Amino acid sequence: MDDESKASQSIAAQLRAVVAVKGVLKKELAERSGLAVNTLSRYLNGHRDIPVSAFMQICQALDIDPGALLNKAAKDL
Template sequence: MDETLKAQSDQFSMLLTQKLIDAIKEKGFKTTVVAKEIGIGQASMSRYINGVREMPMSTFMAICTYADINPQRLFNAAYTQTNAEPIEINPAAMTEEQKKQWTLDHMQDYGFAANENHDKEREMESDGTI
């Protein structure tokens, strides 16, 4: 398989799994309960969630069915994110403020939560406000 296609496939699989886990959590389910209900072990579920093993499509569909999640919505979201145009970034040409803002804007893309008030909190700590 072409290396680019392999990388894109791996990225799609990872994103699809993440979209599924996010949807499970949005529905208020715990992954351990879902695993038990669909008949897979918690260790297997953990391997799928953590990207150690690729989730079989039958497991993906069983989870979607159990949790009443539309698999097409997840596929579309993962596909769109996989095929997003790459952004050319030249950090040397960015100000520190631009770098900070770009990081805050894109942290969620990589599964991180941004705390935009971090600098303010640091200022408050240093002046004894908190």
């Protein structure tokens, strides 16, 4: 796995952790973020890289700081 894929997987894992802690359903998060449920699932499961715009939408919907999440994801690399 290349560095970009590792980073994407780490970001997805951090987002999944936040979703679990906050107890947000994927359908609810999809509605809040304006993303389709299937697309959101692909991002969170690491099956598709998350574009910056979608990442920002997800962070806003979860009410989290995108920079803090990226820092945590970077530490996992």
